[in-house]
Amino acid sequence: MTTVDPNFTETADREARRARLFTRINAADKWFQMLGLSWATPVLKAAAGDNPKAQAKEIWRLLAVPLLAIAAFLLLWGMLAPKVETSLGVVPGPAQVWEEAVNLHEDARAKAGKRAEFQAKVDQLNERLVANGQEPKERAYTGAPSYYQQIWTSIQTVFFGFLLATLVAVPLGILAGLSPTANAGLNPLIQIFKPVSPLAWLPIVTMIVSALAATEGGLFPKSFIISAVTVTLCSLWPTLINTSLGVASIDKDLVNVSKVLKMNTYTKITKLVLPSALPLIFTGLRLSLGVGWMVLIAAEMLAQNPGLGKFVWDEFQNGSSSSLAKIMVAVLTIGIIGFLLDRVMYALQSLFTFTNNR
Numbered sequence: 001m002t003t004v005d006p007n008f009t010e011t012a013d014r015e016a017r018r019a020r021l022f023t024r025i026n027a028a029d030k031w032f033q034m035l036g037l038s039w040a041t042p043v044l045k046a047a048a049g050d051n052p053k054a055q056a057k058e059i060w061r062l063l064a065v066p067l068l069a070i071a072a073f074l075l076l077w078g079m080l081a082p083k084v085e086t087s088l089g090v091v092p093g094p095a096q097v098w099e100e101a102v103n104l105h106e107d108a109r110a111k112a113g114k115r116a117e118f119q120a121k122v123d124q125l126n127e128r129l130v131a132n133g134q135e136p137k138e139r140a141y142t143g144a145p146s147y148y149q150q151i152w153t154s155i156q157t158v159f160f161g162f163l164l165a166t167l168v169a170v171p172l173g174i175l176a177g178l179s180p181t182a183n184a185g186l187n188p189l190i191q192i193f194k195p196v197s198p199l200a201w202l203p204i205v206t207m208i209v210s211a212l213a214a215t216e217g218g219l220f221p222k223s224f225i226i227s228a229v230t231v232t233l234c235s236l237w238p239t240l241i242n243t244s245l246g247v248a249s250i251d252k253d254l255v256n257v258s259k260v261l262k263m264n265t266y267t268k269i270t271k272l273v274l275p276s277a278l279p280l281i282f283t284g285l286r287l288s289l290g291v292g293w294m295v296l297i298a299a300e301m302l303a304q305n306p307g308l309g310k311f312v313w314d315e316f317q318n319g320s321s322s323s324l325a326k327i328m329v330a331v332l333t334i335g336i337i338g339f340l341l342d343r344v345m346y347a348l349q350s351l352f353t354f355t356n357n358r
Helices: 006-034 039-048 051-083 094-131 147-179 181-195 200-213 222-248 252-260 265-303 308-318 321-353
Strands: none
Touching: 006 039, 006 094, 006 321, 039 051, 051 094, 051 222, 094 147, 094 321, 147 181, 147 222, 147 308, 147 321, 181 321, 200 222, 200 265, 252 265, 265 308, 265 321, 308 321
16 A cells, blocks of 8 residues: 655645645736736735846836836936926925825815815705705805816816717728728728817807806706817827728628628628737727817817816916916826826737737
8 A cells, every 4th residue: 555745745735735836826917917016916926925136137127127217207306306496486396296196185174074074064954945845955065176176177088089080080980991982981090180289179169068068057068068078179180090991900701701691781790700800909999089188188278167177277277386286286197097097008908809909
């Protein structure tokens, strides 16, 4: 009768556990890539004992180098900022900008408290009205929006404009990709209108929206619609071009198969065209969302839509000693949100396609 060495069994179990751990880490790597946390994979692998030397090189490249670059940027910013004098005082350094970010956070909390107090008073008043047999009244809060509410307004606006752009660009792109005649007709319009600045579109959009919506009180404020439509007009082109390119580059053998099977147009588009063109369509959507977010700030400045663009403009007009620091907080906020929006689109792209674009 043979006996099993306990040390061998223990070693085998340990190796099996390590193998399962590495499998989980490799599975999580896809999500780390989506979130922009690709450095987490080598960190976890090094902690698990997988070739520490090789993982150290990856940690240096993916984590240490970016952190050093950020630190160098902050150092140069802190050194050079006090040497630049503006009409609003010296350029604020990282410490002053962080201080204003904290102040904006505290101000947002205070405004949220005031809004809650106002709503509680309205609820109490309506309860008394109902008790007396009267109809409750709706009272809108007229206080200034907080910084977080302005951020939310900008995000809502850009997604509304992006949705409109997608609804226009994807069908037109499919049409241009399937039909050389349609492509010949659309191409001159694309080349003419694609380079137009949002500052040129904005007066036209403002006049048209004002004419169509002569009075306030609709589903959306006019300033919101003006900003969203301007975003649409400037951001639809990357999606349209990439959709057209993706549809036109479908394997000809697949097109021939659809003819042999006598697919109708709807089946051909849903079963053949869209699945094949989806990677390029998502690339266009990512570009469009990025363009839309850049365009939005300028549109909100001029349309006075109460978002981040208006916040920047109001602080510029305010001219206080803290205005420049607040504008820099807004700039950093815009950049961080832009990065997060791109990660959201990349996550959707990864879920629906097999592309490896990052």
